[in-house]
Amino acid sequence: MRGPPLSDENDKTGKTPEWVSCQHSIDNLVEYLDGVLPPEMKASLDRHFKLCPPCRDVVRKYRAVPDLCQKAMKDEVPEDVADRLSSFLRAKCKGC
């Protein structure tokens, strides 16, 4: 979408949050999703994401990235590597 939408929605204070661009909204995603943005800025991003389907799509998928990557990175140490680790620690650690 280009520029601010025609219909404005007021935040809880009765003021219309400042319209911010897609780039500005996406640039602040880390702190937005961590919940640490100042209230006025959060309100602006809330408004933007409510009214901008492309950005909403990016946010939805951005949120899913960590969980997907954690699933992709479930590891098991190969047995030979584990054996060498045990031997190494026994040799290096007194009493291991």
Add this chain to the structure above:
Amino acid sequence: MRAAVTEIPQDDRELVERARQRDVEAFEQLVTRYRSKVFGLALRMMQDRGEAEEIMQETFLSAWQNLPSFRGESAFGSWLYRICANFALMRLRRRKFEAPPGEEPKLPGPKFDSEGTMLTLPSYDWSRGTEEKALDRELGQAIENATAELPVDYRTVFLLKDVEGLSYEEIAEATRSSVPAVKSRLHRARLALREAIESFYAQPARRAHAASGGTGL
């Protein structure tokens, strides 16, 4: 998003305390519990199996030697991952830089016009149901490949934050950078990985497989 772990899990607490008192069996249990994750972190940072194994050995040796001074202010796992990351980063710093210092690498991400308006249109929503379903093996490989392609500083931050759950402060200390720099690299890494997953699902066969309720997403 998963928050960083800030307390030692109850089942670790007893083992850590015993290991601090030089209980070898307790330390061996901790090694067994964490060796896979430490190896995985080292392997993804170094992209070399031999170096990853050496770093894993160094990590646990260092943990044994320094355990008496571990005060439990962070999770034991977080402490281990920081040791591992430090060893890996020391080796990586001896290598050539991937980009000249001071130059920001170009990573994939959404495109904007000159006014900051998004040019990327919504596409197939692969984010639905990720919690319930098992991961498609090929998607998993695509994610591994994309992670390996990240510049090392971005890859390190992403692995420590989104895979291992360290705090921004812990990562900043481990990587000798600032919290704002950590957040910036994390953001760009996430955007790049999002693009990689988008590309995976841009293949029509992938979407059809997912839509038909295949074993993956």
